[in-house]
Amino acid sequence: MAEPGGASPIRKRDVFSDRYARRREMLSPSYRRVAAFIDANRLAVLTSSAADLAREIGTSDATVIRAVQALGFGGLHDLRNEIAASYGKRDTPVENLQRTLADTSESVEAALDSVLDTFVTGLDFLRTTAFRQHVMAALDTLHAARRVVVFGVGPTAHIAAYFAARLRRKGKRQAVLDRTGAELADQLLALEPGDALFMLAYGKPYVEAELAVAEARRRRMPVILLTDAGDTEFARRMNVVLTVPRGCDERIALHGVTVLCLEMLLLGLATSDSRTAVFTLGELERLRKAARSRKLSAYQKNHMDET
DSSP: OOOTTSOOOOOOOOHHHHHHHHHGGGSOHHHHHHHHHHHHOHHHHHHOOHHHHHHHHTSOHHHHHHHHHHTTOSSHHHHHHHHHHHTTOOOOHHHHHHHHHHHTTTOHHHHHHHHHHHHHHHHHHHTSHHHHHHHHHHHHHHHHOSEEEEEOOTTHHHHHHHHHHHHHHTTOOEEEEOOOHHHHHHHHTTOOTTEEEEEEOOSSOOHHHHHHHHHHHHTTOOEEEEESOTTSHHHHTSSEEEEOOOSSTTSOOOOHHHHHHHHHHHHHHHHHTHHHHHHHHHHHHHHHHHHHHHHHHHHHHHHHHHO
């Protein structure tokens, strides 16, 4: 469980992160610069040669190779294998559910209490001064954005769609990034100047999350990350991080506190621009009435035709 103030639970680390953390202070400045670049651009490392990386970092390909070896890898190929493997080193939902059921002894009453305890702890966390400061920073970024682009793939895509729909009803332009692979690339093409990226991404960063952030950075877009792992190198690359607990580590994830955080942001945005929010809801009600009226007229016409 994350601690109040933004700290997140201790999580399993990948090989590169472990070696980088242990050897960082022993590296020469040039090697440390290479290691920092690799840590911040892991997706690029998977597809780049030593010469490509050297050009990006502003050093020689020999320095890149020696820095990789100083971190304990045989070479760039060895490093790529470890980085690629780290994307798959997550506990499966089945394993997490099995551990959760074991904790509750498969008792329905204990399971219900476990959910309530998680939400109570989450509510206390959302009330902390430190978390409130992060929320205010996120609201500043969202309010200034011409459009909010919400990222969420897999099961999180449903939460992203909900947040985007509610943003639309508050009068905020929005879009959703919810595809994987080549389809995500098509969605990324539609990013516009003035967009802000709001990411729902938990645990270790995966390829789609890395790609979305890389493209946002290339376009100089601000990025807000809502996650349960706020102490990672991935999180430290964001403009604003909202670390929201989802239950105990290595147990089934509960999204209720995440939704509460999103509701805080939505109401905060509506309060900061109440005129737009009220006007948009008025327009929605007007359109609803028009839709109901046309539906009734069509029903009446069909009924008269039948008689």
